[in-house]
Structures are given as C-alpha cells and as structure tokens.
Amino acid sequence: MAGYVLAFDFGEVRIGVAGGSTELCLASPLTTITGASNDDKFAAIAKLIAEWQPSQLVVGLPSHLDGTEHEMSRLARTFANRLHGRFNLPVALVDERLTSVEAEELLSEAQTFGKKRKAALDQVAAMRILQVWFDQQGA
Secondary structure (H helix, E strand, O other), rough: OOOOEEEEEEOOEEEEEEEEEEEOOEEEEEEEEEOOOHHHHHHHHHHHHHHHHOOOEEEEOOOOOOOOOOOHHHHHHHHHHHHHHOOOEEEEEEEOHHHHHHHHHHHOOOOOHHHHHHHHHHHHHHHHHHHHEEEEHOO
C-alpha cells in the first residue's frame, strides 16, 4: 500500500501528529494539535488530511506496562473510531507503551528543554508510534 501515513499520539489536551511515506518508512514529527473543543481538534485534523492526503491513519494505543488497558486506552479507541468515521480512512492501532519514554530520551539527546520540549514531546511520541507501525509492516 503506497502512500502517506499520519500517526496520532492522542491526549485529552494535546494530540501529537507525525507523518511519513510508505516508500521510505521513515516517520517525522509534524505538529501538535490543541483546541478548546473536539470540533476544533477535528477541524485541525481535517486540514492535515486535506494537505497530506494520507492513505492510512495510525493511533497510539496506551496501556499499562503489563498490557492491560485503562481509561486512556478507551479514549484512544474512541478517537480512532471517530477518525475512521469522519475521514473514511483505515485506522491502525499501535501499542504505544514506552513511546513517551523514548520521546523524552530523544529530546534529551537533542538537548531540547523547557517550553520547546513540551511542544515537541507529543510530536516525537507520534513519530515513535508511526515508526513502530512502519517496522511492523516490514516484518
């Protein structure tokens, strides 16, 4: 399946977004979506979808370290279902355990701190989620 993929690190306040082409299988951070309402957030997502024309969407699925799900797992699944319903694109769920830890490590290596770090964290977590998806597709 050739094309572009958008990935989301879902949070109730911020949604990190990353993208990458299925040809290169290399994820890059794009943006962080914030908004006063779900409608504002989905409007921002609609703009990204119009701009990038993805053939696939990926959403990180949070869970406890032992793999059991919790409230954010349910919210991420609901978000994924809404993405599919609104944009009629396939949506894959990817285990996102430890992606935030990896994102923190990457930002530390890049010496990104303070406000810049907070702004980049969700995007970098989305990038890790997408890279996991790419790696799974190649396996």
